[in-house]
Amino acid sequence: MTKILRIAFFLLVVRPVLLIILGMNVRGREHLPTKGPAIVVANHNSHLDTLTLLALFPLQDLPRLRPVAAADYFMRNKLLAWFALNIIGIIPLQRGVSKNPLAALEEALDRGDILILFPEGSRGEPEQRADFKRGLAFLAKARPETPVHPVFMYGLGKALPKGSLVLVPFNCDVVAGEPFKWCAETSRFMETLEDRMSALADKGNFRPWS
Amino acid sequence: MADLIDFSSPVIKAIGVIYALLIAASLIVAIMKRMSPGEGTTELSRRVTSWWFMITMFTIAIVTSPVVSTVFLAFMTFLAFKEYLSLIPTRRVDRLILLFAYLAIPVQFYFAHENRYGLFLTFIPVWMFLFFPMAMTLAGKTEGFLRAVGTLSWGMMITVFALSHTAILLAAGDEAGVAGGAGALLYLVALTQFNDVAQFTWGKLFGRHKITPKVSPQKTWEGFLGGLVTTSAAAAFAAPYLTPLDNVMGAAAGAIIAIAGFLGDITISAFKRDLGVKDSGGLIPGHGGILDRVDSLTYAAPVFYHALHFFIFSGRIT
Numbered sequence: 001m002t003k004i005l006r007i008a009f010f011l012l013v014v015r016p017v018l019l020i021i022l023g024m025n026v027r028g029r030e031h032l033p034t035k036g037p038a039i040v041v042a043n044h045n046s047h048l049d050t051l052t053l054l055a056l057f058p059l060q061d062l063p064r065l066r067p068v069a070a071a072d073y074f075m076r077n078k079l080l081a082w083f084a085l086n087i088i089g090i091i092p093l094q095r096g097v098s099k100n101p102l103a104a105l106e107e108a109l110d111r112g113d114i115l116i117l118f119p120e121g122s123r124g125e126p127e128q129r130a131d132f133k134r135g136l137a138f139l140a141k142a143r144p145e146t147p148v149h150p151v152f153m154y155g156l157g158k159a160l161p162k163g164s165l166v167l168v169p170f171n172c173d174v175v176a177g178e179p180f181k182w183c184a185e186t187s188r189f190m191e192t193l194e195d196r197m198s199a200l201a202d203k204g205n206f207r208p209w210s
Numbered sequence: 211m212a213d214l215i216d217f218s219s220p221v222i223k224a225i226g227v228i229y230a231l232l233i234a235a236s237l238i239v240a241i242m243k244r245m246s247p248g249e250g251t252t253e254l255s256r257r258v259t260s261w262w263f264m265i266t267m268f269t270i271a272i273v274t275s276p277v278v279s280t281v282f283l284a285f286m287t288f289l290a291f292k293e294y295l296s297l298i299p300t301r302r303v304d305r306l307i308l309l310f311a312y313l314a315i316p317v318q319f320y321f322a323h324e325n326r327y328g329l330f331l332t333f334i335p336v337w338m339f340l341f342f343p344m345a346m347t348l349a350g351k352t353e354g355f356l357r358a359v360g361t362l363s364w365g366m367m368i369t370v371f372a373l374s375h376t377a378i379l380l381a382a383g384d385e386a387g388v389a390g391g392a393g394a395l396l397y398l399v400a401l402t403q404f405n406d407v408a409q410f411t412w413g414k415l416f417g418r419h420k421i422t423p424k425v426s427p428q429k430t431w432e433g434f435l436g437g438l439v440t441t442s443a444a445a446a447f448a449a450p451y452l453t454p455l456d457n458v459m460g461a462a463a464g465a466i467i468a469i470a471g472f473l474g475d476i477t478i479s480a481f482k483r484d485l486g487v488k489d490s491g492g493l494i495p496g497h498g499g500i501l502d503r504v505d506s507l508t509y510a511a512p513v514f515y516h517a518l519h520f521f522i523f524s525g526r527i528t
Contacts, residue, residue, distance in 0.1 A: 025491060
């Protein structure tokens with residue numbers, strides 16, 4: 001039942017809104033993973049980021065797509081928790097706990113799922129990039145054969161920034177780049193991620209917004 | 211003006227001619243692709259395919275009912291305005307004001323649909339023009355004020371106000387000639403797009419002397435004049451069927467559309483060049499964004515409408 005609801009939500013709500021009210025310019029679609037296990041990493045500006053990334057994939061891939069989201073934010077009440085877990089299909093991530101917080105993600109990768117991760121941690125200021133957290137590197141190290149697909153997004157932070165409930169139409173840009181893998185060292189892996197993201201951001205004329 | 215468009219033959223015949231041209235273009239491009247395969251001809255065939263989609267959508271919109279046509283025109287305008295607002299630098303403090311700017315589109319098209327000439331003419335150039343700076347002033351951020359209000363007002367005029375002339379032309383009814391508003395609208399839009407293609411083709415074949423080397427280096431005198439002559443000839447021929455104009459005035463209308471279309475095209479080019487983008491978006495394969503497709507219309511629609519209004523429509527301007 002929830003599976004049908006999930007597909008209906010994406011088919012009847014998310015895709016029409018993205019297509020008609022927002023409008024997307026997608027570049028490098030061919031670089032997105034066609035099968036799992038894989039990790040998609042993107043910069044984070046808005047709640048719309050997750051929905052947009054999910055909508056980039058064909059509907060039949062939906063069950064395999066698992067956005068990773070902060071447990072303290074999305075599990076704070078029952079209704080939101082149900083929606084986040086069943087409709088969006090998140091894997092909740094406990095922030096700041098002592099036992100391996102990545103265990104659930106590793107299991108999902110072992111099942112052949114495609115994880116969607118925002119290594120900036122939170123949405124932060126719209127259309128301004130924050131430092132990437134190293135949690136991704138630990139995950140990549142634990143599953144070194146899993147490809148990491150970088151995606152840069154621009155514009156959704158203008159349409160629905162943190163702290164706003166009003167959606168204002170803006171076109172958004174999505175630029176997907178070639179995947180890379182774990183490379184022996186945490187700092188080198190993070191540098192690679194940083195470089196790849198900057199290269200994708202440089203492909204368009206994306207201005208900071210304030 | 212709620213009565214259905216009557217399916218009088220001129221509009222349907224004109225659409226038939228357009229499809230005949232489209233089939234001819236498809237054949238020519240297919241032959242060109244066979245003879246010299248490459249990026250250039252692939253792009254050209256992508257463009258022709260997009261034409262099939264656009265012309266079919268426009269045809270469905272225009273023959274269904276005036277309400278459907280107006281909603282369609284308003285939606286195209288929304289897409290063009292959205293592309294504009296997405297390209298220009300905006301301020302976070304102005305988000306809600308931009309939402310109000312979007313909401314002005316249905317209002318403006320309602321006035322157009324009702325053929326309320328006075329409200330149509332004042333709503334954006336007077337009321338919205340005064341409303342935006344007021345709202346921005348009350349929002350309290352003066353940094354970047356002039357740029358924000360200037361870019362928003364100009365964008366609103368060049369997209370929403372200019373393109374809404376297509377809708378009020380549609381609403382002109384019997385004054386717009388034997389084929390009604392739909393005929394006149396088809397005449398304007400088809401000739402504007404035909405002129406784009408004619409200028410492009412003449413320019414590709416014979417283009418030598420650049421008109422605006424800095425703004426739009428592809429544009430040549432040969433292309434412009436070739437388009438002007440071709441469009442005027444087509445306009446003179448089609449005028450008695452679709453408009454209240456005779457052949458001679460039709461030729462003049464064609465020249466107006468060709469010149470205004472060219473100016474609209476290079477004006478949007480100047481805007482894009484200032485922002486450092488080539489295309490306004492990626493919505494239409496082979497063409498770019500909506501704004502790239504309706505650029506000529508941003509000038510041709512108001513100029514054609516007001517010329518018609520001034521010289522033909524009776525008793526409404528003094």
